[in-house]
Amino acid sequence: MEKRKWIVINYNLPSEPSRLRVAAWRNLKKLGAVNIQQSMWVLPHSDGNYSALQAISQEMESNFGEVLLMQCEFLEPRYEQKVISYFNNARDEEYNEFIEKCGDYFKELEKEIAIEKFTFAEIEEEEEELNKLLSWFSKLESRDVFNAPKSSYAKEKLDQVQKAFDEYSDMVYKHNNK
Template sequence: MQRRKWLVLNYNLPTEPSRNRVSVWRGLKKLGAVNLHQSSWILPYSTENYNALAQISMEIEAKDGDVLLLESTCVEEKYEQKIVETFNSIRNEEYREFINECEKYFKELDKEISIEKFTFAELEEEEEELQKLLSWQTKIEARDQFNAEVGEISREKRELIQKAFERYSELVYQYNEHRDKVQ
């Protein structure tokens, strides 16, 4: 069986200014890279991942850092499985956080319905929150290269929050349409 290829980035940056280290860390997290040890990060090999890591490597060097970008394979299946499990564990954690935020969103919509806060301004606010949640879930899913198990639950929650918003939107419309007819 042919082993999966990986990209491994190992770097060292001066401790000051700390914003340089934070910038690199954020870039790697956005890609979905996994931190193996200290400043050693890994991603599955792809042209897209290579180009992104090459860009980060140039950023590190421009900030007086040292960097190594390596193509690698695992010598045994068990090591590759361990890496995949690490990726999935991190994605599952991100999905769970998204699901928790969805639950808060449901409660917020329920509260607005219970107090009959059916204003257009509130509808816009809830729509903005919905768009943030949808965008966040899309970003997590883009990083989920090994189909983490909680991903399916997050897709279901995504559909449910969209339906909950549609329901709230319809209630706002009905309330305001009725109010306009009465006046």
């Protein structure tokens, strides 16, 4: 069986301005990379990940940073499993935050129903929030290459949010078309 290949980026950036380190951290997190040592991040090898890390590397180097970009494979399955668990833990943290925001969405809809705020403007506002959740979930899903344990629960919550929005929309329609 062929071993999975990984891409590792190790970097050193000047301490000032701090925005360079923050930008690097944010860009790596957006990709779904996990930090395995100080300033050492790893991603499963793919053309997309490689291209993205090349762009990040170029940005770092243009700001007087030092970068090493490497391809590797683990010598023993236990080491790879350890890194996969880092990926799943990182995704589960993100899914937990997403699930919490879904709960906030339910509370908001419940509040609007309780005060009978059945307006088209409110539907547009709630739809905008729903679209943010849909976009967020799509990003989480694209980073979840190892199917983190919380992914199915997060998807279930998103489905419930969509259903709740549809039900609220029906209420608003009925209220305004009497």
